[in-house]
Amino acid sequence: AQTVTQSQPEMSVQEAETVTLSCTYDTSESDYYLFWYKQPPSRQMILVIRQEAYKQQNATENRFSVNFQKAAKSFSLKISDSQLGDAAMYFCAYRSARDTGNQFYFGTGTSLTVIP
Amino acid sequence: DTAVSQTPKYLVTQMGNDKSIKCEQNLGHDTMYWYKQDSKKFLKIMFSYNNKELIINETVPNRFSPKSPDKAHLNLHINSLELGDSAVYFCASSQYVTGPGYGYTFGSGTRLTVV
Numbered sequence: 092a093q094t095v096t097q098s099q100p101e102m103s104v105q106e107a108e109t110v111t112l113s114c115t116y117d118t119s120e121s122d123y124y125l126f127w128y129k130q131p132p133s134r135q136m137i138l139v140i141r142q143e144a145y146k147q148q149n150a151t152e153n154r155f156s157v158n159f160q161k162a163a164k165s166f167s168l169k170i171s172d173s174q175l176g177d178a179a180m181y182f183c184a185y186r187s188a189r190d191t192g193n194q195f196y197f198g199t200g201t202s203l204t205v206i207p
Numbered sequence: 208d209t210a211v212s213q214t215p216k217y218l219v220t221q222m223g224n225d226k227s228i229k230c231e232q233n234l235g236h237d238t239m240y241w242y243k244q245d246s247k248k249f250l251k252i253m254f255s256y257n258n259k260e261l262i263i264n265e266t267v268p269n270r271f272s273p274k275s276p277d278k279a280h281l282n283l284h285i286n287s288l289e290l291g292d293s294a295v296y297f298c299a300s301s302q303y304v305t306g307p308g309y310g311y312t313f314g315s316g317t318r319l320t321v322v
Contacts, residue, residue, distance in 0.1 A: 126310050130248075136297065136313035180248060184310075193238055193301055194263055195311065197250040 093118050093185050097198035104173045105206050111158075112168045112201045114183030122188035125159065125166045126195070131179040139181070142166065144188075170203075178205045210234050213298050213314035220288055221322055228283045228317045230298030237302060238262070239281035240311065241273060244295040253296075256281055288321045295319070 094117040104110035116125070127139040142150045142159050149157050154174075158167045170177055183198040211232045220226050232239065240263075241253040254273040255263035261273070270286040281298060295318050299311035 128310070134295065134316045134318075136299075136311075136316075138310040138312075141310055182250065193240075193257075194252050194255060195250075200248045 093187070093196040095183055095185050095196050095198040097181075097183055097201050099201045100199070101202045101204070103204040103206055104170070104177075106173055106175060108173055109169060109171045110173055110203065112170075112181050112183075112203065114166045114168070114198055116164050116166065116183070116185045116196075118164065118185065118187070120187055120189065124186045124188065125157075126184040126186070127155070127157070127166075127168045128182045128184060128197075129177075129179045130182065130200075131176075136182075140168065173205050175205050175207060178203055211298060211300055211312050211314040213296075213317050215317060216315060217318050217320075219320045219322060222288055222290060224288050225284070225286045226288060226319070227285070228296055228298075228319075230281045230283070230314055232279055232298075232300040232312070234300055234312060235302070236300035236312070237278055238300060239275065239278070240299045240301075241281065241283050242297040242299060243267075244297060244316070246294070250297070254281075254283075285319075288319075290321050293319055293321045 096115045123144045125142045129137045129139050140152045154171045156169045180200045182200050184195045238257045240255045244250050256275045259275045272284045275281045295316045297316045298314040301311050
């Protein structure tokens with residue numbers, strides 16, 4: 092089984108500032124996908140951003156961007172211009188490109204607080 | 208027009224009871240899943256179905272039995288509920304065949320509390 096590690100159980104950021112959430116993973120595969128999911132207090136899991144391992148270019152979705160370092164097996168999420176609505180639990184997830192079951196492996200999550 | 212809907216959202220029941228959680232998706236996806244989120248927020252897969260066929264069956268007690276009447280539905284039945292079954296259960300779906308790199312669409316979760 093793959094291992095996904097989020098070493099920051101909790102983070103906080105001032106509104107309008109930038110914050111980076113870290114994620115590392117362990118795999119021997121070369122082809123896979125990485126994701127960040129957001130879980131606000133409503134409990135709904137929301138896909139924030141995804142990255143294909145074969146792409147060198149870092150994914151960007153509006154204020155969210157990733158720093159994908161394949162050799163280091165690192166996949167951090169940067170949130171720019173933080174907003175109160177960004178407060179949530181953030182999960183990093185890994186999915187093998189060859190996994191017939193399409194199973195996701197999740198990290199333990201980082202709880203992000205946005206300070207007004 | 209909810210994409211993945213789970214019912215009920217909350218379930219409080221006594222030890223020893225049998226309960227079911229229903230899940231339906233209207234996205235036309237061919238793969239559905241059940242994940243369990245424990246009290247520490249850790250998400251772990253329980254089952255995966257592709258076109259009504261069981262693909263993943265992780266090590267969960269056999270008191271948990273998934274049932275997929277068609278590819279749009281995946282229900283979870285739990286027999287003889289125990290205190291340790293208290294958790295949030297998420298249903299999810301994805302289009303495996305054409306979109307293995309795309310994320311899941313999750314339901315809103317069912318918070319199960321066993322007393």
